[in-house]
Amino acid sequence: MTVSVTPHLNLRGDARRALEFYRTVFGGELTIASYADMGNTDPATADHVAYGQVVAESGFRIMAYDTYPHLPWDRGRDPFFVSVRGTDPAELQSYWDTLVVGAEVNQPLGPAQWAPLYGQLTDRFAITWVLDIAVAYPAA
Template sequence: MSVKSTTHLNFRGDARAALEFYQSVFGGHVAAVTYKDAGNVQDPADADQVMWGQVLAENGFHVMAYDVPSGTPWDRGENAFFLSVRGETPEEIAAYWEKLSDGATIAQPLGPAQWAPLYGMLTDRFGVIWVLDVVSDHSA
């Protein structure tokens, strides 16, 4: 088993441009899945926004990003990032989730998602927002 933690940046409509910029700086490959691609459109205005994206470079640089949906409060200075933990198996991620959730506020209970075999989001007792998931074809 292996686990990776990655900074997950949050934007409002600028995720794709930010990912392309970071790629121009660090190299690598941009991957992006829109809300429409994932079948998760809550507001038609968000359909082509980035639901999940990343830049992954052979030099070790890795950053993830998404566009916060229009119906979710967001301020550029607040909740600007998540810490994303990506594991290889549901058992591995469930074990981390169990420990992190002690005293946490659960935003999205850990469970299957359209884009990952297992996904969950919480704010730990120290105010850090964590996104945990199992690697899938969309997120490899």
């Protein structure tokens, strides 16, 4: 299995612009899936980014999304997640089983609409971790 650790930015309506900007800085391929792409029909958030990333040949990688309007958001609160993406569910499960000790589970590890395996927790050091199986989305 391969594992990559990627900064995951949490924004409110600016994820697309941020990712486009970072692509101009670092180059690479931009991938964006909107909430509408994920089946959300709410016009207020349909065009917001549910999943986005820039991946450059240099090794630069960053992810971003637009937080849902019903979730609390503040520029200085939870500005990023540590994203651990993998290909082997058993290995991700073992990471989860260790990280979850003393953690607050934000979303239990399991199937999600956007990934075959996804979970989010805030560990005992107040770091929010996202673990998931990578899914290929078309380039933007």
